[in-house]
Amino acid sequence: MNRNSAPARTEDPIIICRDVQKWFGKYHALKGISMEVMPQEVIVIFGPSGSGKSTFIRTINRLEAHQSGQIIVDGIELTHDVRNIERVRMETGMVFQQFNLFPHLTVMQNITYAPMYNRKWHRSKAEKVAMELLERVGIPEQAEKYPAQLSGGQQQRVAIARALAMQPKMMLFDEPTSALDPEMIKEVLDVMIELAQSGMTMIVITHEMGFARAVADRLFFFDEGLVVESGTPDELFNFPKEERSKQFLAQILSH
Amino acid sequence: MRLLRPNLTLRRRMALPVAPVTDPQTNVLPPAREGNTALRWIKENLFSSLFDSVLTIISLLFLFFALRLALDWVFNLAQWDVITENINILMKGAYPSDQVWRIWLGLYLLGAIVGINLRAWNRELNRTTIAIAAIPLILALLPFASENARINLIIIQVTSAAAYLLTSILGDKRRRQLAAVMSILYIPVFILLLEGFTDEDGIMPLVKSDLWGGLLLSVLLATVGIIFSLPLGIVLALGRRSRQPAISALCITYIEVVRGVPLISILFMGNIMLQLFMPQSLPPIDRVVRVMMAITLFTAAYMAEIVRGGLQAIPKGQYDAAYALGFSGLKSMRVIILPQALRIVIPVIVSQFIGLLLDTTLVALVGLFDLLGIGQAILSNPNWLGRSQEVYVFIGLIYWILATSMAFASQRLEKNLGVGRNYDESQ
Numbered sequence: 001m002n003r004n005s006a007p008a009r010t011e012d013p014i015i016i017c018r019d020v021q022k023w024f025g026k027y028h029a030l031k032g033i034s035m036e037v038m039p040q041e042v043i044v045i046f047g048p049s050g051s052g053k054s055t056f057i058r059t060i061n062r063l064e065a066h067q068s069g070q071i072i073v074d075g076i077e078l079t080h081d082v083r084n085i086e087r088v089r090m091e092t093g094m095v096f097q098q099f100n101l102f103p104h105l106t107v108m109q110n111i112t113y114a115p116m117y118n119r120k121w122h123r124s125k126a127e128k129v130a131m132e133l134l135e136r137v138g139i140p141e142q143a144e145k146y147p148a149q150l151s152g153g154q155q156q157r158v159a160i161a162r163a164l165a166m167q168p169k170m171m172l173f174d175e176p177t178s179a180l181d182p183e184m185i186k187e188v189l190d191v192m193i194e195l196a197q198s199g200m201t202m203i204v205i206t207h208e209m210g211f212a213r214a215v216a217d218r219l220f221f222f223d224e225g226l227v228v229e230s231g232t233p234d235e236l237f238n239f240p241k242e243e244r245s246k247q248f249l250a251q252i253l254s255h
Numbered sequence: 256m257r258l259l260r261p262n263l264t265l266r267r268r269m270a271l272p273v274a275p276v277t278d279p280q281t282n283v284l285p286p287a288r289e290g291n292t293a294l295r296w297i298k299e300n301l302f303s304s305l306f307d308s309v310l311t312i313i314s315l316l317f318l319f320f321a322l323r324l325a326l327d328w329v330f331n332l333a334q335w336d337v338i339t340e341n342i343n344i345l346m347k348g349a350y351p352s353d354q355v356w357r358i359w360l361g362l363y364l365l366g367a368i369v370g371i372n373l374r375a376w377n378r379e380l381n382r383t384t385i386a387i388a389a390i391p392l393i394l395a396l397l398p399f400a401s402e403n404a405r406i407n408l409i410i411i412q413v414t415s416a417a418a419y420l421l422t423s424i425l426g427d428k429r430r431r432q433l434a435a436v437m438s439i440l441y442i443p444v445f446i447l448l449l450e451g452f453t454d455e456d457g458i459m460p461l462v463k464s465d466l467w468g469g470l471l472l473s474v475l476l477a478t479v480g481i482i483f484s485l486p487l488g489i490v491l492a493l494g495r496r497s498r499q500p501a502i503s504a505l506c507i508t509y510i511e512v513v514r515g516v517p518l519i520s521i522l523f524m525g526n527i528m529l530q531l532f533m534p535q536s537l538p539p540i541d542r543v544v545r546v547m548m549a550i551t552l553f554t555a556a557y558m559a560e561i562v563r564g565g566l567q568a569i570p571k572g573q574y575d576a577a578y579a580l581g582f583s584g585l586k587s588m589r590v591i592i593l594p595q596a597l598r599i600v601i602p603v604i605v606s607q608f609i610g611l612l613l614d615t616t617l618v619a620l621v622g623l624f625d626l627l628g629i630g631q632a633i634l635s636n637p638n639w640l641g642r643s644q645e646v647y648v649f650i651g652l653i654y655w656i657l658a659t660s661m662a663f664a665s666q667r668l669e670k671n672l673g674v675g676r677n678y679d680e681s682q
Contacts, residue, residue, distance in 0.1 A: 063575055082583075090581040100576035104595050114580035117590060159576075166580060 014039045014170060014201055015060060020069035022055060029055045031225040032069065037170075042196045043203045044212040044233075047222030048248065053205050056222070057172050060203070061092040074169055090118060093163030097175040099155045101147035101162070107134070108143045111162045119166065126165070133161035137191050153184030157191055170201035177208060207252050213237065221245045328644075337642040338649050339399045341633050345649075348468015348624045354451070357459065358471065359407045361445045366391060366411035368437050370418030375434035383667055388415060442482065446475075464543035468624035470653065472543070476625065477612040480550040484611070485604065487551065488558025493588065495563060506559070513556035518549075519617050525549035526621040546618050554611050561603045565596030598672050605665035609658045626650055 015037040022030040029052050037043055045053045058064040059071060062078050062085045071078045073088045102110050111133060112126035121129075134140040137157040139150075147155055156176055163171060173192065177185045189211050196202055196215035206212065212219055213233050220230045221242075229236065229245045237253075240246045301311045338345070347358060369387065377384050394400065395408035422430055449467060451459035467475070494506035513521070525545045533539070540548075569592050577587035597604075619628030630646045633639055639646075 058575075061579055063578060086581055086583060089579055092579070094576075094579035096572060096575065098572050100570075100572035102573065102576070102591055102595075104598065113590060114582065117586055118581040162580070 012039075013037055014074055015203070016070070016072040017056075017060070018070040020056065020059060020066045020071060022052075022059065022064060022066050029225055030059070030066070033225075033227055035220065035227070037201060037203065039169075039201050040199045041201055041217045042215050043218055043220065044216040045203065045205045045220045045222060046207055046209075046212070046248075046252075047228075050224075051222040052225040053222040054174055057174055057203055057205055060172060061089050061094055063094075086118075090166055091169045093166060093168035093171040095156070095159050095163055095171065095173045095176045097178050099147070099152070099159045099179070101155055101159055103147050106144055106146055107139075107150070107158050110147065110158060111165045114162065115165050115167075129165055130161070133164050134158075136164075136194075137161050138187070151184060152180045153187045156180065156184075156188045160188075160191055160195070164195075170203070171195065173202065173204040173206065175205050177206065209237070209253060221248065223248075333645050333648075334642065335399070335645060337633065337639050337645050341629075341639075342399055342401065342404075344469060344633070345626065345629050346469050347471045348629055349466040350449075350468065350471065351462060351466065354460070354462055357448050357451070357462075359410075361448045362407070362411050363414045364441065364444070366415035367418035368434075368441055370415040371422045371430070371437055372434045374419045374422040375430040388419070391415065442479065464541050467543060469629045470626045472618075472623060473612075473615050473625040473627075474657075476543075476547060476550060476615045476618065477608075479547045480554050480611050480615075481608050483551045484554035484558050487555035489562050489593070491555060491559035492562035492566060495559065496566065510556045510559050513553060514560070518553050518614055519620060521549045521553050522546060522617060522621045543623065546621065546623060550611065550615065554607065557607055558604065561600050561607060562596065564603070565598075565600035566592065568599050569595055601665060601669050601672070605661055609661050612657060612661070613654060626653065 013036040015035070017033055017035045020030055020033045021028075031052075033052075033056055035043070045057065047053050055064055059066045059078075060073060062071075065080075066078075074091050076084050076088050078085060078088060101107075102113075105113065108127065108130055111130040112123065115121045115126045115129065116123060131140060131143065134143055137160055139154050139157055142150055142154060142158070147158065150158065160171075160176075176192065177188050180188060185208070189208060192202075192204070193211065193215055204211070204216075216233050218230060219233055219236045221228045221236065221244075223244055229240065229242045236245065237249065240249055302308045343352070343355075347355065350358065373384050373388055389412075391408045391411040395405045395412070400408070422433065425433065448459075449462065450464065451457075451461045453459050454461070491506050491510060494502050495510065497503045497506070525548060526542065529545060530539060573591060573595070574587065577591040582591065615625055616627040618625050619631065624632060627650055630650045634643050634646055
């Protein structure tokens with residue numbers, strides 16, 4: 001919403017990944033991923049489990065360290081420098097499959113603690129912003145409850161509000177609807193669609209192809225640690241080039 | 256029907272026998288009425304079968320005879336003069352009688368601090384608050400309290416109530432700040448008060464800690480151990496998990512060495528060996544302080560493992576979420592991870608504290624006269640020959656009261672913090 005006044009797309013990518021590689025012991029999880037994301041772009045990543053999509057998205061805010069290649073986020077290159085990592089994390093919101101809300105804190109505290117501790121906001125400002133965000137995700141009445149008292153869909157919406165409270169420049173979603181019951185998926189997707197339309201830069205791992213069709217600018221299909229194919233939703237859904245992407249899309253679109 | 260229903264519920268509430276009325280809409284009989292609850296409970300739990308009934312009767316007979324023996328001993332056979340005559344020395348050891356006002360002064364302060372803390376951390380006056388607040392009054396009503404002790408206990412009660420009321424003037428935040436600062440300052444102030452600092456003629460002449468003893472010493476040792484071992488344990492637990500090999504090796508070595516050695520040997524080490532290794536130029540460390548250090552260092556190793564257990568119970572997703580929001584390693588530990596980890600292990604921490612309290616009795620072996628040590632000293636006096644039952648029962652009762660109140664406090668804390676309930680019932 002506050003993005004309406006944001007400048008039109010500039011030519012500088014906000015995320016640059018060049019030949020990113022990652023091993024877990026001997027297992028080669030990422031075999032050289034390259035991707036450039038423009039401001040306000042919405043990227044959807046999909047692929048079979050174990051394809052490295054989750055590992056990749058976690059290297060962007062360095063929850064996983066990459067071992068070779070280059071990742072530059074918002075003009076800051078991710079290295080072992082702790083201060084750079086924290087600067088990147090402040091600009092990068094993340095939403096997890098398992099929500100990962102803090103169970104010992106109320107919804108309000110879940111949202112306000114990060115800006116209060118890390119952006120040094122005063123409590124009153126943090127609470128005002130948190131209330132606005134809770135209204136934006138449609139659950140202002142839950143502010144004083146604990147996460148365990150909310151449904152899965154509500155928890156995930158709180159998690160989105162929590163990430164947005166840091167006023168990040170981009171958002172990463174790691175399978176945000178995979179742990180939800182079917183009737184709750186829509187309420188979370190609606191929030192994400194609204195966010196995408198407001199101009200947020202987003203990288204989303206999901207198999208919700210309706211969402212991809214509605215708001216994605218580009219799709220990336222991952223398999224075995226590589227980008228097999230990428231393109232606009234139209235290109236991938238209607239004219240997939242690679243055999244592997246055809247098969248996978250046939251499987252997830254068949255029902 | 257609408258007329259009949261309220262009438263029915265009314266009769267049900269009054270527990271009058273009502274003939275079962277079939278619901279005309281569904282043709283279903285209401286559930287069978289349940290009888291008098293107390294009688295039902297007895298029947299269901301004590302006499303539900305022949306075997307149960309036999310067991311119940313045997314247990315009741317056993318309880319009756321045991322209780323009769325115990326009460327007979329307490330009221331007819333035991334000679335409690337050994338306690339009433341020695342109550343002062345049991346409470347404070349050899350602390351000089353003309354300086355006892357310093358202990359009382361310290362206890363007035365304690366009363367005030369308890370009052371402030373009760374006002375600061377509790378929203379309203381509930382039963383527990385009142386029970387804690389009224390401890391001095393309860394003690395004053397005990398039969399063996401002396402006239403002097405009664406007056407002082409009542410002064411403590413008044414100070415406590417006054418502090419509670421005076422703190423009400425302050426705002427919520429100020430109150431908590433005051434309570435925290437006062438509590439932190441209290442232990443050093445109290446020790447200074449006991450120790451004194453002027454020479455013989457001054458108002459607070461030095462009382463060497465060798466003279467401290469009895470319940471005073473036991474509680475002091477346990478309190479200091481409790482207050483310092485938890486933070487030290489947390490530091491050790493975090494150190495053990497550190498990615499720096501040197502730090503984690505150091506912490507692991509410390510924890511495993513200390514856990515591999517009995518407390519009594521650490522007490523001997525602290526008491527005898529430490530002086531041999533200390534440079535001559537430094538003044539010798541006070542004996543009580545050495546014992547306090549030994550107890551703290553010993554308990555910290557166990558505390559570290561308890562805290563580590565709590566840390567391991569926190570899922571990795573919590574770290575991910577904290578880091579992704581820009582929390583640094585230290586901040587995420589302090590704000591997100593540790594509060595959750597410590598909540599989980601409150602029961603274990605408190606049981607460790609209870610163990611520490613009971614372990615303080617070992618200091619008698621290195622020449623300090625704690626409550627148990629004083630008891631033994633009294634029994635070695637020929638005047639009190641053969642009174643060991645009375646003395647040990649009394650001492651055991653005091654330890655039992657202290658340990659049980661800690662266990663009770665822990666249950667309250669767990670309930671308030673919602674441990675083990677997935678937090679959904681808290682607040």
